[in-house]
Amino acid sequence: MVKIRIYVRRRVRTSLKVKIVSASLSTLAAVVAIVLMFHVLGVDPLYAFNRIYMASLGSYYGISETITKSIPLLLCGVGLAVAYKAKVWNIGAEGQLLMGAIVSGGLALFTPLPPQLAIPIIFLGGFIGGALWALIPAVLKAKFQVNEVITTLMMNYIAERILLYLVYGPWRGKEVWGFPFTSRIPSYARLPVVPGTRIHYPTLIIGLVSAVLLFFMLSRTTIGFKVRVIGESIRASNYAGIEYSKIVILVMIISGGLAGLAGAGEVAGIQHMLRKGISPGYGFTAIIVAWLGNLNPLLVIASSLLIASILVGGDAIQISIGLSSAFINLFNGTILIFLLLNYFLSEYEIIVRR
Numbered sequence: 001m002v003k004i005r006i007y008v009r010r011r012v013r014t015s016l017k018v019k020i021v022s023a024s025l026s027t028l029a030a031v032v033a034i035v036l037m038f039h040v041l042g043v044d045p046l047y048a049f050n051r052i053y054m055a056s057l058g059s060y061y062g063i064s065e066t067i068t069k070s071i072p073l074l075l076c077g078v079g080l081a082v083a084y085k086a087k088v089w090n091i092g093a094e095g096q097l098l099m100g101a102i103v104s105g106g107l108a109l110f111t112p113l114p115p116q117l118a119i120p121i122i123f124l125g126g127f128i129g130g131a132l133w134a135l136i137p138a139v140l141k142a143k144f145q146v147n148e149v150i151t152t153l154m155m156n157y158i159a160e161r162i163l164l165y166l167v168y169g170p171w172r173g174k175e176v177w178g179f180p181f182t183s184r185i186p187s188y189a190r191l192p193v194v195p196g197t198r199i200h201y202p203t204l205i206i207g208l209v210s211a212v213l214l215f216f217m218l219s220r221t222t223i224g225f226k227v228r229v230i231g232e233s234i235r236a237s238n239y240a241g242i243e244y245s246k247i248v249i250l251v252m253i254i255s256g257g258l259a260g261l262a263g264a265g266e267v268a269g270i271q272h273m274l275r276k277g278i279s280p281g282y283g284f285t286a287i288i289v290a291w292l293g294n295l296n297p298l299l300v301i302a303s304s305l306l307i308a309s310i311l312v313g314g315d316a317i318q319i320s321i322g323l324s325s326a327f328i329n330l331f332n333g334t335i336l337i338f339l340l341l342n343y344f345l346s347e348y349e350i351i352v353r354r
Contacts, residue, residue: 026341048317061197064196064198071262072097073307075203088251094160094279104125104126104129106125118189129260191203206265215297291339
């Protein structure tokens with residue numbers, strides 16, 4: 001009788017060939033899975049993909065909406081990529097975005113800001129709000145080894161409840177007829193947009209500059225080297241004398257601050273108020289964006305555009321095909337699963353022995 005044993009072993013080095021093969025297999029498997037889902041729902045996959053493309057990239061309006069939705073995904077995704085490089089699993093970008101929105105919205109609504117400095121102060125407030133919200137689980141992780149997945153995830157719901165309390169309670173606008181909205185922020189606190197679109201280009205520029213700067217930080221600086229070493233092996237970082245707690249706090253401040261900037265952009269560039277549901281889950285979707293970009297800040301620019309096009313196209317197929325909004329979450333979840341498969345195949349090898 002022949003016995004077959006299967007071993008899973010971490011690769012010492014991942015070659016370019018292995019990366020290409022694993023990425024190709026994972027992409028093919030994701031496409032097959034999505035096609036099967038369309039078949040189960042009785043939808044022609046080619047028609048559905050065509051509708052997604054035409055709605056998101058087939059017109060000037062579609063392209064502008066894709067870029068608009070990519071802005072918060074880019075900021076959150078770049079921040080998460082930096083945290084994940086150090087294997088600090090921040091699942092709280094959604095809550096950090098909401099806290100950035102709350103702080104920046106509060107500054108715009110209730111603080112007499114100088115018109116010339118209003119937008120920089122709003123962005124600064126958004127960064128600080130998101131960073132401080134991320135600092136809580138960062139300190140718990142660094143000092144007490146509390147699992148950051150649990151703390152960041154739970155803090156999403158705390159941030160959401162704080163927002164609901166404010167818009168249903170003390171911050172509800174007097175002119176909104178009982179809806180859970182604040183008053184609209186002053187015109188001088190609103191971000192300029194590309195004419196005829198909703199693209200608030202100051203936030204987009206901040207996102208692009210952040211991606212470039214953080215790419216160089218990770219690849220060219222001592223701090224980036226420390227982040228990468230910790231991501232590879234905490235034990236090796238200890239031997240190298242790298243202070244683990246400081247790096248954890250640093251990457252969480254960067255991650256939370258960028259998510260907070262995304263929240264400030266949504267308030268000052270899109271909504272012009274605080275309201276229930278100000279984010280349709282950008283912080284959660286950004287997890288997919290970060291992994292799709294292979295935790296590379298420059299590649300996150302492309303992956304944020306891709307996922308944004310899926311979101312815009314998803315809105316279109318809800319109308320044209322009659323699919324529910326839950327299908328888009330299923331769509332994104334499927335992509336995430338196969339991205340994780342790609343990560344597994346590139347980092348580990350499967351050995352079969354008789």
